Amino acid sequence: MPKLNELHEKYSKDGLVILAIHSDPDAEKGKTAVKETGMKYPVAIENGEFMxxxxxxxxxxxxxxxxxxxxxxxDLANGDIERASKILLDEK
Structure with missing residues (x-):
């Protein structure tokens, strides 16, 4: 998730909040994913129903x-996330 780390670092001061949601009831898998990907933003764990x-x-x-x-x-494409985030951040 390097792109999300980049967006978090670049826009959090402007009000962008990134929250990852790990859709698996196994919290250990979520913790492992956070470590392996180097996520620098909060991660919630749920069983998949919310998503x-x-x-x-x-x-x-x-x-x-x-x-x-x-x-x-x-269901935003990965390549469009920064552009869409900027549009929303400009709506102050």
């Missing part, structure tokens, strides 16, 4: 939520 509710069906899948808590984008 299904959002319509996420692949890994990794990205969901953008605006400052008001409204879900704006689901």
């Amino acid at each position: 299904k509710t959002l319509g996420c069906d692949s890994f990794p899948d990205y969901v953008l939520i605006d400052r008001t808590g409204k879900i704006r984008v689901v």
